[in-house]
Amino acid sequence: MSKVVSREIHLTSRPDGMPVPENFKLVEKTLGPGEDEVLVRNLYMSIDPAMRPPLSNGQTPLDEPMGGGAIGKVVDSDNESYPVGCYVQHRFGFREYYLSKGDDLQVVKPEGEPLTTHLHILGGTGLTAYGGLLVTGELKDGENVFVSAAAGAVGSVVGQIARIKGCRVAGSCGSDEKVEYLLDELGFDYAFNYKTCSIAKELHIGLPEGIDVYFENVGGKHLDAACGQMRPLGRIPVCGMVSAYNNKGARSEGVTTLSNMIYNRVTMKGFVVYEFAHLRDQFLSDMRQWMSEGKIKYRETIMQGIDQAPLALIGLLGGENTGKMLVQLAEDN
Amino acid sequence: MSKVVSREIHLTSRPDGMPVPENFKLVEKTLGPGEDEVLVRNLYMSIDPAMRPPLSNGQTPLDEPMGGGAIGKVVDSDNESYPVGCYVQHRFGFREYYLSKGDDLQVVKPEGEPLTTHLHILGGTGLTAYGGLLVTGELKDGENVFVSAAAGAVGSVVGQIARIKGCRVAGSCGSDEKVEYLLDELGFDYAFNYKTCSIAKELHIGLPEGIDVYFENVGGKHLDAACGQMRPLGRIPVCGMVSAYNNKGARSEGVTTLSNMIYNRVTMKGFVVYEFAHLRDQFLSDMRQWMSEGKIKYRETIMQGIDQAPLALIGLLGGENTGKMLVQLAEDN
Numbered sequence: 001m002s003k004v005v006s007r008e009i010h011l012t013s014r015p016d017g018m019p020v021p022e023n024f025k026l027v028e029k030t031l032g033p034g035e036d037e038v039l040v041r042n043l044y045m046s047i048d049p050a051m052r053p054p055l056s057n058g059q060t061p062l063d064e065p066m067g068g069g070a071i072g073k074v075v076d077s078d079n080e081s082y083p084v085g086c087y088v089q090h091r092f093g094f095r096e097y098y099l100s101k102g103d104d105l106q107v108v109k110p111e112g113e114p115l116t117t118h119l120h121i122l123g124g125t126g127l128t129a130y131g132g133l134l135v136t137g138e139l140k141d142g143e144n145v146f147v148s149a150a151a152g153a154v155g156s157v158v159g160q161i162a163r164i165k166g167c168r169v170a171g172s173c174g175s176d177e178k179v180e181y182l183l184d185e186l187g188f189d190y191a192f193n194y195k196t197c198s199i200a201k202e203l204h205i206g207l208p209e210g211i212d213v214y215f216e217n218v219g220g221k222h223l224d225a226a227c228g229q230m231r232p233l234g235r236i237p238v239c240g241m242v243s244a245y246n247n248k249g250a251r252s253e254g255v256t257t258l259s260n261m262i263y264n265r266v267t268m269k270g271f272v273v274y275e276f277a278h279l280r281d282q283f284l285s286d287m288r289q290w291m292s293e294g295k296i297k298y299r300e301t302i303m304q305g306i307d308q309a310p311l312a313l314i315g316l317l318g319g320e321n322t323g324k325m326l327v328q329l330a331e332d333n
Numbered sequence: 334m335s336k337v338v339s340r341e342i343h344l345t346s347r348p349d350g351m352p353v354p355e356n357f358k359l360v361e362k363t364l365g366p367g368e369d370e371v372l373v374r375n376l377y378m379s380i381d382p383a384m385r386p387p388l389s390n391g392q393t394p395l396d397e398p399m400g401g402g403a404i405g406k407v408v409d410s411d412n413e414s415y416p417v418g419c420y421v422q423h424r425f426g427f428r429e430y431y432l433s434k435g436d437d438l439q440v441v442k443p444e445g446e447p448l449t450t451h452l453h454i455l456g457g458t459g460l461t462a463y464g465g466l467l468v469t470g471e472l473k474d475g476e477n478v479f480v481s482a483a484a485g486a487v488g489s490v491v492g493q494i495a496r497i498k499g500c501r502v503a504g505s506c507g508s509d510e511k512v513e514y515l516l517d518e519l520g521f522d523y524a525f526n527y528k529t530c531s532i533a534k535e536l537h538i539g540l541p542e543g544i545d546v547y548f549e550n551v552g553g554k555h556l557d558a559a560c561g562q563m564r565p566l567g568r569i570p571v572c573g574m575v576s577a578y579n580n581k582g583a584r585s586e587g588v589t590t591l592s593n594m595i596y597n598r599v600t601m602k603g604f605v606v607y608e609f610a611h612l613r614d615q616f617l618s619d620m621r622q623w624m625s626e627g628k629i630k631y632r633e634t635i636m637q638g639i640d641q642a643p644l645a646l647i648g649l650l651g652g653e654n655t656g657k658m659l660v661q662l663a664e665d666n
Contacts, residue, residue, distance in 0.1 A: 053592070053596070219591060219592060223591065228582070238591070238594050238595055239595070240595060241591065241592040241595065244589075244592045245592075249561070249590070250592040250593075251589040251590060251592070252589050252590075252591060252592060253587065253589070254586065254587010254588060254589050255587060255588045255589075255591060256577075256584040256585050256586070256587050256588075257582070257584060257585075258552060258556065258571070258574065258585060258588060258601075259386070259552060259574040259577045259578075259583040259584070259585060260583075260603075261571050261601065261602070261603035262571055262572070262573060262574065262603040262604075262605070263386070263603070263605070264603065265602075265603045265604060265605060265608075266602075266603050267600065267601070267602045267603075268591075268594065268600070268601045268602070269594070269598075269599075269600045269601070269602075270593075270594035270595040270596070270597065270598045270599050270600075271595075271598060272595070272596070272598060275598075
């Protein structure tokens with residue numbers, strides 16, 4: 001079996017505030033598969049807001065390769081479950097090659113859709129939106145839905161599923177171009193640029209009856225505005241609070257409207273995607289159906305090369321992406 | 334049938350901040366029961382933190398008698414379901430007499446316990462604690478529980494039920510005397526005076542493993558400290574946020590630790606007592622059992638006379654009570 005040189009990203013210091021390139025280092029390693037091992041050449045890796053808190057809270061170790069969702073192609077294998085040439089998905093991004101014992105790989109078989117969709121609308125990102133909205137959020141047809149970071153990978157799926165369910169949907173985002181994208185391409189009923197308006201006023205206009213489900217991606221001022229406008233028995237599935245992630249202890253700006261939870265009997269609930277693993281088949285079936293009907297659209301923001309991975313994460317946290325932020329690590333050949 | 338002069342409390346202006354006596358007026362009315370009517374002489378009325386927000390948000394009408402839980406004795410009746418001399422409970426406190434058509438009264442039959450207990454540990458206050466902790470809070474035996482306003486009517490029952498369920502219980506309150514009461518009389522494992530310490534530090538000491546259930550009565554700084562220390566799958570039943578009630582829009586001090594809800598999958602849920610109406614028989618059976626075993630104790634702070642009712646509410650909001658705040662309106666004779 002052959003040996004390859006793999007470049008990988010290490011975290012070398014913990015960011016204080018927005019991460020900077022100096023918090024990361026590109027390291028070269030030489031890998032060669034041994035008995036029963038599988039060598040995966042990573043093609044694409046996912047960049048997610050949830051990667052930020054572990055950089056500071058200690059969960060991401062220093063001076064080791066970082067992790068995250070990725071899809072690659074098997075290029076060398078001593079395991080017949082993963083023959084050379086097959087596509088696999090795993091949690092070992094931030095590196096060009098991954099050497100596996102085969103117990104942490106999942107075969108991916110595209111059914112005509114681009115491979116990258118398995119890292120977002122057909123992957124964990126899509127399942128996060130689907131489960132968070134329908135299970136944690138207990139969405140009912142025709143309700144009033146607000147989603148923040150609505151032009152992001154999760155938010156854009158949340159808004160489109162809510163539209164499919166006959167809901168009135170308002171979304172917030174960080175640029176006028178994204179507002180146009182939400183309204184013109186994704187079919188949102190209302191959208192606004194939170195950087196240039198009062199969130200509370202926009203919500204009054206966009207969802208004048210109040211909010212039944214607020215799909216929370218941002219926290220801080222967004223939650224402060226939305227919580228005050230929750231309707232009776234409203235739900236706030238908490239997927240993320242990206243506005244807080246660069247602060248010490250992931251502290252958000254202060255939320256002052258939580259007393260509305262009492263009289264309106266509002267439920268706010270944090271969730272993580274693995275709660276929805278049992279829904280995977282139904283999720284894939286629904287999503288493929290909706291995609292084929294043109295009801296679910298997506299965009300990708302793709303950066304090139306392992307050396308760009310830290311900048312992709314920094315860019316995501318700054319809102320530079322529309323739709324899914326990915327890094328392409330190699331050509332699929 | 335005879336006529337009586339009844340004095341009652343009206344709200345005449347909406348408080349801006351802490352209510353002041355000038356927001357209220359004592360008004361005299363003459364009442365005489367007509368056909369099918371029941372005249373109730375109120376003996377005791379309940380004073381609750383939840384009475385504060387309606388004074389400002391418009392739900393309590395101006396220049397009409399205020400409402401709230403009360404217990405009285407039937408003194409004149411043209412309805413055989415409510416004979417003269419029987420005790421009845423209703424929602425028409427803040428007045429010395431109540432004239433009913435009989436459709437809004439509930440007969441109270443004490444089984445040896447003081448009549449007043451039906452306005453707290455055996456009434457809505459107790460059911461609020463019981464349902465909020467066991468149903469909304471989904472308490473499991475042996476968990477780590479924090480309750481704020483722990484020396485208040487609801488909080489003191491919450492803490493004692495949690496102790497009965499084998500939990501480790503920490504409570505906050507607003508004076509050193511109340512700390513002693515929680516530790517020495519109610520059997521709390523840990524108690525602190527939030528006015529003279531860091532809530533977050535005290536919680537680290539009192540519940541070093543973190544918090545499974547935070548029974549929320551206060552909001553603001555209390556929630557900020559507690560939410561940051563919630564354990565995986567922790568629950569925050571939200572009963573009240575008294576720290577916010579005197580602020581415009583019942584806005585609390587800012588809560589900045591809500592991102593902990595995500596990774597620890599915490600649920601925060603507002604509730605109101607009528608959700609637990611179906612549990613009333615089980616609740617009464619459990620509470621009477623625990624009272625007979627000496628496992629549930631209580632205190633009452635009783636003010637005298639209808640003219641003191643506004644001061645009782647103002648005093649409650651200022652934390653002057655230990656246990657249940659009541660106003661006695663008449664002798665039971």
